Amino acid sequence: MTSTVLITGASSGFGRATAQLFAAQGWNVIASMRNIANGDELASLSNVIVTRLDVQDTVSVEETINAGMARFGQIDVLINNAGFGLFGVFEGTSSAKIREQFDVNLFGAMEVTRQVLPHMRQRKSGVVINVSSGAGVFGLPMLSIYTSSKFALEGFSESLSYELASQGIVVKIVEPGGVISTGFGARSASEVAQVCAPADYNAFISHTAEVFEGLREQSLSTSEDVARVIFDAANDGTGRLRYLATHDIESMVRARRETEEESYMAMMRERFGPCACNGDGFNH
Ligand code: NAP
Secondary structure (H helix, E strand, C coil), rough: CCCCCECCCCHHHHHHHHHHHHHCCCCCCEEEEHHHHHHHHHHHHEEEEECCCCCCCCHHHHHHHHHHHHHHHCCEEECCCCCCCCCCCCCHHHHHHHHHHHHHHHHHHHHHHHHHHHHHHCCCCCEEEECCCCCHHCCCCHHHHHHHHHHHHHHHHHHHHHHCCCCEEEEEEECCCCCCCCCHCCCCCCCHHHCCCHHHHHHHHHHHHHHHHHHCCCCEEEHHHHHHHCCCHHHCCCCCCCCCCHHHHHHHHHHHHCCHHHHHHHHHHHHHHCCCCCCCCCCC
16 A cells, blocks of 8 residues: 655745655655645645645644545655754844744654554554754854754654554654755745844854854755755654764764764854853853
């Protein structure tokens, strides 16, 4: 029987590339998105249905699952991809924006997972793939809310993996670095306008912007590269938990996981100085 994948946030970026790849590989695809007008190209493929799903709207989650089950009879793989990155210093970020970030990146993924699980549990089979980020592995300034939502998603995924192993269901985490060709940067830029930072942060913000600009220049991967990692994770038949999806963050991830804490923090503080409180311009 042909396998079926349900993908959230399939209107653009990784979600759309992943839907296209699974469809090209002969899978049935439930390509869900907030605005189905963005799914015309996918909807033209015979083994794809495009459904409206906003991860903040539980009814739309239920309707998507019902539509997918009615059309394809089962859901073998769930890809929680929908997300965005709130950018800006914490002190200038409203509680409403913080909640929205967690509603989409964490609680949204939890809700879709919770509603798909009964179908997978019934068949004692399934794979849940959560799209995290390098920011789910290491902390970054200006991204404290995004980072904490992805750290939480990683903690959730790791913990859930033990529970679901008892039901024959595998949980995986895919960690991309910076991919500039998706809608992610534009959404973050629109979100930053809503963050109102005190002027005391100005020097820090412009220095950090330069560091990020340097990091962006290393972002050579594409959505298709990330889609390939997601596809391989869905198909490798292993219980492996984490998959790094782009080369640009390999050294950062290795440093975070393998460097002794004090040296790692010194390296990061050096990178993200200057600090207003030190005469030499750097944190220590
Ligand atoms: P993208 O092109 O902006 O795609 C994000 C998708 O999430 C869009 O389809 C968007 O839908 C959807 N989405 C946002 N809020 C939603 C909601 N409430 N309900 C349902 N869908 C919603 O960006 P991307 O780079 O492909 O991002 C995909 C995932 O990768 C995200 O989880 C992101 O955190 C992660 N990631 C991205 C990067 C990167 O550098 N690009 C790096 C690491 C991790 P709309 O079109 O309706 O807004």
